[in-house]
Amino acid sequence: MLHIILLDSALELMPREISHLKQIQQHASRRGKKSSEILLDQTYHGQSMTKLAQSEHRGRPDITFLSLLTILETPLCKEGLLGVHLHLQDGQVVSVQNDVRLPRNYDRFVGLIEQLLLKKQVPPQGKPLLSITQESLQDLILRLTAGSDKAMTLLAIEGGKQTTIDDFRSLLPQDSSIPVIVGIGAFPHGTLSEEIVSLFDTHLELDREVMMAWHVCAEIIWTYSARVKAIENRYM
Numbered sequence: 001m002l003h004i005i006l007l008d009s010a011l012e013l014m015p016r017e018i019s020h021l022k023q024i025q026q027h028a029s030r031r032g033k034k035s036s037e038i039l040l041d042q043t044y045h046g047q048s049m050t051k052l053a054q055s056e057h058r059g060r061p062d063i064t065f066l067s068l069l070t071i072l073e074t075p076l077c078k079e080g081l082l083g084v085h086l087h088l089q090d091g092q093v094v095s096v097q098n099d100v101r102l103p104r105n106y107d108r109f110v111g112l113i114e115q116l117l118l119k120k121q122v123p124p125q126g127k128p129l130l131s132i133t134q135e136s137l138q139d140l141i142l143r144l145t146a147g148s149d150k151a152m153t154l155l156a157i158e159g160g161k162q163t164t165i166d167d168f169r170s171l172l173p174q175d176s177s178i179p180v181i182v183g184i185g186a187f188p189h190g191t192l193s194e195e196i197v198s199l200f201d202t203h204l205e206l207d208r209e210v211m212m213a214w215h216v217c218a219e220i221i222w223t224y225s226a227r228v229k230a231i232e233n234r235y236m
């Protein structure tokens with residue numbers, strides 16, 4: 001089974017340091033919400049964000065949105081061979097049910113994530129489609145790899161081992177019962193901490209230039225699908 005973890009996802013509620021600023025207050029009131037209840041988004045809050053530490057790393061919910069649209073509802077996902085997890089910049093881990101149908105509209109996605117961060121799960125009652133777990137990133141990786149000595153942990157990262165699609169395919173197990181955990185950054189600029197990088201055994205560079213996170217997700221998901229014959233098996 002393939003598990004994709006979107007790392008350092010740039011999803012957070014408005015930080016207190018800038019929630020009082022005019023640009024933020026005006027945007028929140030246009031949306032009929034309190035400023036503390038809206039997601040930080042560079043598109044609307046770029047000027048105010050210059051006051052935040054590591055601002056270039058934060059405030060890009062669209063990266064997670066496009067990555068999730070790319071990986072959910074694929075044949076691999078429908079076969080139950082895909083696990084999806086979000087790691088947030090404050091260290092929290094979000095579990096995403098693989099039968100979730102995300103809104104196709106970005107504004108509706110933002111509303112969903114705001115609800116998740118405020119209520120800890122969506123929908124707030126009943127079976128959660130997205131929920132904030134009590135696990136750390138390390139706990140999550142340990143749980144996903146437990147009980148399999150063949151489990152693989154791969155990190156897509158610029159500066160990793162230069163890897164073509166063919167190299168990547170032959171690295172993957174053909175047996176879909178072996179867990180393959182892949183970490184992909186879901187932030188705009190900057191780098192992952194050494195602590196996060198060290199949780200993954202193999203570091204792969206998939207192109208000589210920086211790729212969009214959702215293109216990396218697509219390459220990984222379709223290469224893995226071909227390796228475990230996920231689509232062939234659906235025609236049998």
Ligand SMILES: C[S@@+](CC[C@H](N)C(=O)[O-])C[C@H]1O[C@@H](n2cnc3c(N)ncnc32)[C@H](O)[C@@H]1O
Nearest residue numbers: 156157184185188189190205206207209210211
């Ligand atoms: C947009 S990049 C992250 C920020 C990047 N350092 C920058 O300055 O724009 C998003 C993620 O995609 C993956 N990625 C981007 N380019 C890659 C490449 N050439 N090979 C492997 N992974 C890549 C990495 O996981 C990275 O964290």
